[in-house]
Amino acid sequence: MALQLYNSLTRRKEEFRPLEEGRVGIYVCGPTVYGHAHLGHAKSYVSFDVLVRYLRYLGYRVTYVQNITDVGHLTDDADEGEDKIAKAAAKERVHPMALAELYTRSFFEDMDRLCCVRPDISPRASGHVIEQIELVRTLVEKGYAYEVNGSVYFDVARFKAYGKLSGRNIEEMVAGARIEPSPEKRNPVDFALWKRAEPNHIMQWPSPWGMGYPGWHLECSVMAMKYLGRTIDIHGGGLENQFPHHECEIAQSEAANDAPFVRFWLHNNMVTVDGQKMGKSLNNFITLKQASAGKHERLTKAYEPLAIRQLILQSHYRSPLDFSDAALHAADSGYQRIAEAVTGLRRQLKVASEGPTDQDVAGQLDALKAKFEEAMNDDLNTSVALSVLFDLVRLTNTLAGSATRETLGAVDDLFTRLGGDVLGIVKSEYAEAAGGNDEAVGKLVGILIEQRAAARKNKDFAAADAARKRLDEAGIVLEDTPQGTQWRWK
RNA sequence: GGCGGCGUAGCCAAGUGGCCUAAGGCGACGGUUUGCAAAACCGUUAUUCCCCGGUUCGAAUCCGGGCGCCGCCUCCA
Numbered sequence: 001m002a003l004q005l006y007n008s009l010t011r012r013k014e015e016f017r018p019l020e021e022g023r024v025g026i027y028v029c030g031p032t033v034y035g036h037a038h039l040g041h042a043k044s045y046v047s048f049d050v051l052v053r054y055l056r057y058l059g060y061r062v063t064y065v066q067n068i069t070d071v072g073h074l075t076d077d078a079d080e081g082e083d084k085i086a087k088a089a090a091k092e093r094v095h096p097m098a099l100a101e102l103y104t105r106s107f108f109e110d111m112d113r114l115c116c117v118r119p120d121i122s123p124r125a126s127g128h129v130i131e132q133i134e135l136v137r138t139l140v141e142k143g144y145a146y147e148v149n150g151s152v153y154f155d156v157a158r159f160k161a162y163g164k165l166s167g168r169n170i171e172e173m174v175a176g177a178r179i180e181p182s183p184e185k186r187n188p189v190d191f192a193l194w195k196r197a198e199p200n201h202i203m204q205w206p207s208p209w210g211m212g213y214p215g216w217h218l219e220c221s222v223m224a225m226k227y228l229g230r231t232i233d234i235h236g237g238g239l240e241n242q243f244p245h246h247e248c249e250i251a252q253s254e255a256a257n258d259a260p261f262v263r264f265w266l267h268n269n270m271v272t273v274d275g276q277k278m279g280k281s282l283n284n285f286i287t288l289k290q291a292s293a294g295k296h297e298r299l300t301k302a303y304e305p306l307a308i309r310q311l312i313l314q315s316h317y318r319s320p321l322d323f324s325d326a327a328l329h330a331a332d333s334g335y336q337r338i339a340e341a342v343t344g345l346r347r348q349l350k351v352a353s354e355g356p357t358d359q360d361v362a363g364q365l366d367a368l369k370a371k372f373e374e375a376m377n378d379d380l381n382t383s384v385a386l387s388v389l390f391d392l393v394r395l396t397n398t399l400a401g402s403a404t405r406e407t408l409g410a411v412d413d414l415f416t417r418l419g420g421d422v423l424g425i426v427k428s429e430y431a432e433a434a435g436g437n438d439e440a441v442g443k444l445v446g447i448l449i450e451q452r453a454a455a456r457k458n459k460d461f462a463a464a465d466a467a468r469k470r471l472d473e474a475g476i477v478l479e480d481t482p483q484g485t486q487w488r489w490k
Numbered sequence: 491g492g493c494g495g496c497g498u499a500g501c502c503a504a505g506u507g508g509c510c511u512a513a514g515g516c517g518a519c520g521g522u523u524u525g526c527a528a529a530a531c532c533g534u535u536a537u538u539c540c541c542c543g544g545u546u547c548g549a550a551u552c553c554g555g556g557c558g559c560c561g562c563c564u565c566c567a
Binding site: 028029030031032037038039040041042043044045047073084166167168216237238239240241242243244268269270271272275276277278279310311314315316318319320321322324326327329330331332333334337340341344375381383384386387388389390391394397398456459461464465468477478479480481486 | 564
């Protein structure tokens with residue numbers, strides 16, 4: 001079975017075929033950089049990271065574009081609100097671009113830790129103002145937009161397909177509107193393409209309509225078409241952006257180009273924390289930096305970024321995901337189980353003797369690979385794909401000590417391809433004695449292990465157990481294995 | 491008020507008409523192993539999928555009603 005993806009536009013799973021044979025262009029709505037990335041960002045970007053990785057695994061040449069919003073995203077209704085970045089910058093008394101730069105770096109750092117592959121292109125909205133003005137000009141010329149007092153609005157009534165993605169119609173929206181219609185708009189559902197800037201507004205550019213700045217929806221249309229063409233294969237983003245953001249993108253792009261904007265719309269579901277929507281006012285807003293430092297009152301410990309990735313991959317990208325300390329803890333244990341199996345496998349691989357690959361194992365590996373691909377082909381069922389990794393863990397842990405280098409190598413290869421290349425949960429290298437790559441500590445623990453070994457040899461188990469207990473109190477766990485005593489941080 | 495989604499074991503979660511007397515992970519319990527542990531392995535842990543009706547030879551899966559939870563409709567990944 002070929003790859004099937006759920007297309008929000010048609011509301012069903014469809015076989016994915018790119019416009020151009022062998023190549024895929026994918027655009028994912030990136031962050032507005034006015035704060036550190038949080039668990040919601042993690043779910044969205046890990047989900048699309050796996051999509052990109054899997055497409056590459058399937059042999060596609062993928063161009064992955066993910067924007068950085070550093071201007072134009074308003075805090076409020078698309079007409080009256082302040083620019084989020086300008087607001088945060090004023091509060092911290094720094095230049096808006098300095099603030100954007102700070103959080104852009106923070107974002108990349110957090111995504112790297114989650115093992116998300118970097119996008120091929122990370123375009124900034126502020127670097128594409130010229131193109132945005134061009135698009136607005138085109139829309140005005142074609143009669144889809146109108147200017148009022150230096151601001152330009154999209155005339156939604158002119159675009160008949162408006163609402164096709166989110167399943168809404170204009171009349172209902174007008175009737176149910178909770179916001180005060182702007183006096184400048186012809187229609188309450190019209191949205192801003194270009195906003196007039198007051199003189200004290202820092203981020204502003206000259207345009208045919210005077211000094212101003214671009215509306216938020218515009219940047220994605222412009223950058224997607226600039227780097228991927230007028231019709232792109234896949235556009236991804238969070239479900240909450242389906243309306244109005246993506247609906248507006250479609251309207252602008254298709255009105256300007258007279259061509260379909262996106263073939264496959266993919267939306268990931270939302271994150272809750274302890275069953276509630278994550279929000280700053282609810283005190284359940286958790287950033288990735290807080291999670292990996294364990295510094296949040298909802299968390300009992302520091303969690304490795306990959307434990308967060310594991311939790312995300314355990315559920316489906318279109319299902320909501322509830323973060324809780326218990327859920328993270330469980331995911332962390334599962335993640336460690338995989339890591340330990342791979343570490344042990346590689347340790348064994350170094351000393352194994354050569355010989356033919358065990359055909360029974362090879363057969364099992366083929367079956368697991370097929371099961372994995374079948375799951376991923378079904379709209380990226382990472383939950384089942386991850387279960388294949390656990391099957392592989394069990395297989396690894398039951399391999400006889402006599403397994404050949406070739407057999408072990410074949411298992412390691414599958415771990416690397418499925419767990420590493422596609423899911424991004426298996427590392428290419430693990431620090432020796434997990435987390436203990438501090439040489440001095442390693443040597444000291446080594447000395448204590450030797451002394452304990454001597455005690456054990458003399459059947460002085462009281463001394464041996466005391467040594468183990470004291471190390472345990474210091475946060476170091478000793479494990480006696482057939483390959484000798486191993487240690488790791490608790 | 492309008493639109494949409496969800497409700498599966500102690501917890502997380504896949505499955506969406508027969509392969510389900512329901513994956514996988516965490517946890518718990520029993521066993522093997524170990525000087526004792528740890529880890530690992532083996533086994534047990536939902537005859538049942540929120541409730542009530544209906545359709546069907548057959549439903550966790552489809553339909554109707556109810557209850558509960560969540561999201562979008564204003565910025566949010």
